[in-house]
Amino acid sequence: MLQLWLRQPSGVARSLLRSQSRLLYTPKLRTHPHNLTRVASLPPVRYLHNSIQKSQEHIPLRQQLKRESKSLKSRKKQRREDEEASRRKWELTVGIEIHAQLNIESKLFSRAATSTSELPNTNVALFDLAFPGSQPEFQVATLLPALRAAIALNCDIQPVSRFDRKHYFYQDQPAGYQITQYYEPFARNGHVDLFDYDGIAAEDGDKVRIDIKQIQLEQDTAKSTEYPPSTQLIDFNRVSHPLIEIITMPQIHTPATAAACVRKIQAILQSCSAVTTGMELGGLRADVNVSVRQRDEAPGSHQYDGVRGLGQRTEIKNLSSFKAVEDAIIAEKNRQIGILESGGVVEGETRGWTIGSTETRKLRDKEGAVDYRYMPDPDIPPLIIGKDLLAALEDTLPTSPDKLVELLVGPEYRLPIEDAKPLIELNDGARLEYYQDVVDIVRSLQGRDPKLNTDLGRTVGNWVLHELGALLTKEEIDWEPELVPAQSLAEIIDQLQQKRITGPTAKVVLSMVLNGDKRPVQQLLEEENLLLRPLSREEYIALAESAISQNPQMVEQIRSKNQLGKLGWFVGQMMRTGEKGRVEAQKANEILQELIMQK
Incomplete structure (x- = not known):
């Protein structure tokens, strides 16, 4: 090994920059160790030359990204281990x-x-x-x-x-x-x-x-x-x-x-x-x-x-x-x-x-x-609070957030916790009141029919939070209950559950109401010719066979691997090619399963 002694450490950097392939040392630079600082202990020149050449080798981008990804995962793992320790x-x-x-x-x-x-x-x-x-x-x-x-x-x-x-x-x-x-x-x-x-x-x-x-x-x-x-x-x-x-x-x-x-x-x-x-x-x-x-x-x-x-x-x-x-x-x-x-x-x-x-x-x-x-404080007398005041306040105190969560996830509404929490927190509770109004109106329209009311709480929650929420985000509008009155949304959901309109039609009507259409929902559906006119079985089969014939490879994947989840793509094709508002997703799915899986 060669040892380098210099009065100024920066000389090492200057020497390396002057020569990438070899280093030259002058005996004059080496003086007594007691008067100098030991800066570096370097390998032989040929090894240094090889390492410089290696560092200049081209690394493909894909390989570089793979190395960086591996290094990042390693650092994250080490950080987790350090935190756990x-x-x-x-x-x-x-x-x-x-x-x-x-x-x-x-x-x-x-x-x-x-x-x-x-x-x-x-x-x-x-x-x-x-x-x-x-x-x-x-x-x-x-x-x-x-x-x-x-x-x-x-x-x-x-x-x-x-x-x-x-x-x-x-x-x-x-x-x-x-x-x-x-x-x-x-x-x-x-x-x-x-x-x-x-x-x-x-x-x-x-x-x-x-x-x-x-x-x-x-x-x-x-x-x-x-x-x-x-x-x-x-x-x-x-x-x-x-x-x-x-x-x-x-x-x-x-x-x-x-x-x-x-x-x-x-x-x-x-x-x-x-x-x-x-x-x-x-x-x-x-x-x-x-x-x-x-x-x-x-x-x-x-x-x-x-x-x-x-x-x-x-x-x-x-x-x-x-x-x-x-x-x-x-x-x-x-x-x-x-x-x-x-x-x-x-x-x-x-x-x-x-x-x-x-x-x-x-x-x-x-x-x-x-x-x-x-x-x-000598200027303020003691504060005396009577039991009658406390009793009156306790009687008028609103339901606590924890009690509301219990109510919403309970048998009356059956909401998932992911929907219950936002309903309670959004708009200082006004969104929750709106949701409950919609549920009550739908129930009154349907007469609490057990067949229709099984998942009514979840259905209304989906429309209040997700469908209406997505439209508000798209239009960049802040939510207000007057934008889509609870009565209008309830009637849209009722028409959908009664199978008088399809899901896509319900979304179209919701958008129309949000954008200022004041007509009653029933009148709007009739005047815009949006009420569902069910397709016959033969019409469903024709639409399904058309979609199947155009995608034989996907059909074979579904048959050989039993990948029924891919049927949704065919349903979408049938809804696009069929007459708008007439194709029901559930019936389309049933026909597709019958044609694809039974052959």
């Missing part, structure tokens, strides 16, 4: 704090409006600006959506609760403190159940229950807008907008389940009209507390939200989407594991997250209760 060694623990703006028109401690769409600093009372001498006036109406949320989240409502001051000095908080409920919140000891259809991680099984430590009322802060490099504008319209803060116990151990928890809580809050908007419009924000520890680690003296034995936590603030919740937890978990595996110590910090990033970033050291100097 990490999961076996390290336990992730997550607690969530959700801040949700309540559905109410007045602020928490002033009579100013809560609208945030007005011009900046127009919906502001003197107390919102901490004007000297101004006093808080608790607006009783703000309690109603908060109580609906707490009841829907299975909390124990406290008969007496109190407000506290949380001190910190920042430009979005003019008083120098935030009014909240730290010591005696109005709701405690709730829970939310997460199921596999909610999107929890596979390793968490079919169901997970996440306990809610408490729900507290508090006021929102001002909105800050940055204009780099040095300008920041403050809009006080948002100050004192009533919030609830929902604090879960640290019982979540997978990022996907954490995101599912936030998504489920948002759905529950929307179902009971506790909030007006969700994460997508800024009406709900989430902070996540993340810690890791080795699974075989004995419980220590440290404590995380009342649970002993967990690792040092960090808090990631102001996550504004479900994906951000999941991605930020993954990034922070990997960061903490990297620190611990290298022998470091995780510091208690408040960290931030930017969408599209791969790492969390430090914002500041983590504050504690001592730093905030919580103290009872």
Whole structure:
């Protein structure tokens, strides 16, 4: 082996560029090792020459793509193995704090409006600006959506609760403190159940229950807008907008389940009209507390939200989407594991997250209760909640999302879970009401005929979600119930089930109604000559034999391999060549099976 000693390592690169076939060394370059740095240990010149020639060989594109695909699969497999090994060694623990703006028109401690769409600093009372001498006036109406949320989240409502001051000095908080409920919140000891259809991680099984430590009322802060490099504008319209803060116990151990928890809580809050908007419009924000520890680690003296034995936590603030919740937890978990595996110590910090990033970033050291100097607010009396108010709210509370899922997948509607979930979530429940109206109208038209009503729920679900949904997407129209009245869609489905029209005709009529045709469905069918005039058996046979004669190879494949699934292609050919709206797919399929399989 040849050893090269140089005063400047960059000389190696220059030497290689000057000669691809051989390297020349001058004795003058070699001096005493004590005064130089050893840069490289190179193979003999002939081997280096061969390797350069080999690297210049042409590789066919197909072979190159195959190598890259194999390399990608190998990297993915290695990443999965690394993640699994990490999961076996390290336990992730997550607690969530959700801040949700309540559905109410007045602020928490002033009579100013809560609208945030007005011009900046127009919906502001003197107390919102901490004007000297101004006093808080608790607006009783703000309690109603908060109580609906707490009841829907299975909390124990406290008969007496109190407000506290949380001190910190920042430009979005003019008083120098935030009014909240730290010591005696109005709701405690709730829970939310997460199921596999909610999107929890596979390793968490079919169901997970996440306990809610408490729900507290508090006021929102001002909105800050940055204009780099040095300008920041403050809009006080948002100050004192009533919030609830929902604090879960640290019982979540997978990022996907954490995101599912936030998504489920948002759905529950929307179902009971506790909030007006969700994460997508800024009406709900989430902070996540993340810690890791080795699974075989004995419980220590440290404590995380009342649970002993967990690792040092960090808090990631102001996550504004479900994906951000999941991605930020993954990034922070990997960061903490990297620190611990290298022998470091995780510091208690408040960290931030930017969408599209791969790492969390430090914002500041983590504050504690001592730093905030919580103290009872001397200007606000205790909040007393009567049992009669709770009883009235419980009686008027809408059906929970979980109960709706049970109803839709149950014997009355028999919907698959893949259709039940979107019906509940779309358009704040309006799509579900529309679906139920269509089902009821079809049943009234058919007199609950058991032969027609067997899969009525599934049939209507398919038309509401998929057929009508596809048309809306194609036309780039937002769904509104008035576009296709429930009565019209019900009549189309009834005509189809009564075999008075075919499936393609039903889609044509639906498109006509969507595009503004106001005629009753029956009149439209008659005037446009769309009612089904059934083909005779002889006409079906003629159409089938024509399609068969033109595709003998496919016919032989069906016969020899019993590939009945390919009959659908022949059915499509018969519907295209036959008179429009007269070929029924089921009858066409029966004739094709008879002609192809019996010969």
